[in-house]
Amino acid sequence: MKKGDLLVEAHGLGRSFGSKRILDGVSLALRAGEVTGFVGANGAGKTTAISLMLGLLRGEGQTRFLGRPLHAFGAPGTVVGAVLGGVAGHPRHRLRAHLRMVAAGSAVPDRRVDELLEIVGLTGAAQLRLPELSLGMAQRAGIAQALLGDPPVLILDEPANGLDPHALRWLREFLRAQAGLGRAVLVSSHLLGEMQQLADRVVVLTRGRVVAQAPMAEIVERVAGRxxxxxxxxxxxxxxxxxxxxxxxxxxxxxxxxxxxxxxxxxxxxxxxxxxxxxxxxxxxxxxxxxxxxxxxxxxxxxx
Known part of the structure; x- marks a missing residue:
């Protein structure tokens, strides 16, 4: 993958709950080597859009990963890794054992688990049970799980929620490094100041609709004009x-x-x-x- 290659295209995403329109005609693109900030207030529709992209919800529109629907891949975890709220598993499972179990389901060797624990700085927490992980540790564990299949696309839904300044800084630097490796990274957040330091491109969602989509440099220039x-x-x-x-x-x-x-x-x-x-x-x-x-x-x- 070369920087700028189009890896994900979502077109016309829509979803209604009864008579209420939650998402309306949302389209966005993710490119290799870029962090895209998906910003909006709580309830704007970010999680719904991400769920539609990943096929976790039924609705309108379509999303193509590397030019194909996600269900067309035999091992989707090698195409996209997603973090939708830390890591979930049996409360008695220890972190390393949990990740090895997930890895086995995707035919990923155990050595990849230990490699990722080191990458996300959780080697010392490998024997903690999942409920013993702090919020910041759980977010890192979720990222490690998402990266097991070494996917070119990484999607994180509100990963900064509840994190302290040190954890936020780690997350920002880690995601920038992942983009530097050629991954396309999508990060949803309502913490706009954090996105200003992280994202190359911003997609702004308001009341279920995309109201702005531009490179961060263009947003900053427009802000300067105000x-x-x-x-x-x-x-x-x-x-x-x-x-x-x-x-x-x-x-x-x-x-x-x-x-x-x-x-x-x-x-x-x-x-x-x-x-x-x-x-x-x-x-x-x-x-x-x-x-x-x-x-x-x-x-x-x-x-x-």
Whole structure:
């Protein structure tokens, strides 16, 4: 697989529960060497979409892995690995024994289990029973289980839920490393700040519909366009006219304070100096991915 190769295509995914439309015409693509962030509020439809992709739910649309439906593969675990909430198994099973049992079902040798335990940093926890695993350990164990068949596609549904900062950092670095190995990684999350540090591409879901789908760099650029600059100037009306002449807009927030949109702080400072206007305070606010999400959740536009 070369970076950028199309590994997964989902088209027109849809699902209704009674008269309620849960998912409506969701389409997305996953490419080798990329982490795709699947973001949206809880209840937006992320888990339903992933379940449809994996064939765990019946519904509308189709998903092709490596150009074929998942059921066409004799060993789907060698095509896609999925983590849908840590690792599940008999409460008396120890971690290594559990993974060996799962591996045997896919004709994966025991040595692969020990290799993955080391990769995810759980060698020392191999003899713990499954209920004894912490939340972070359980997520790592789930990832190890998903990777048993060495699949080119890795799908994780809300893997960051409940993790502490150290576990979040490990997860982010691990998933980036997996993409570096050529895997296509899909990560669903409502933690938008985390996606800003992790994903190459973002698919935003709102009320069961994709409302934005773009490379992270494009999202960041769009976010930058929404930045605002707070300032304090004793001659606010004069500065407002200068700013307007350059395509910006100054909205007063107090007698001598205002908020400027459309221009960055460097441009505003330069304009004030050229016009001989004193500035007592100048601070630029850069909106986050969360701000972007909240904005488009209301506007519901699509980035092609």
């Amino acid at each position: 930045r605002a600059v707070n300032l304090e100037c004793p001659e606010l009306p004069v500065l407002a006219r200068v700013v307007a002449e350059q395509g910006g807009q100054l909205t007063p927030t107090g007698e001598h304070t205002g908020l400027v949109t459309g221009l960055d702080r460097v441009r505003i400072g330069t304009l004030a100096v050229d016009a001989g206007l004193p500035l007592y305070w100048l601070h630029e606010e850069r909106p986050s991915l969360e701000d972007f999400y909240l904005a488009i959740a209301e506007e519901e536009f699509t980035i092609s």
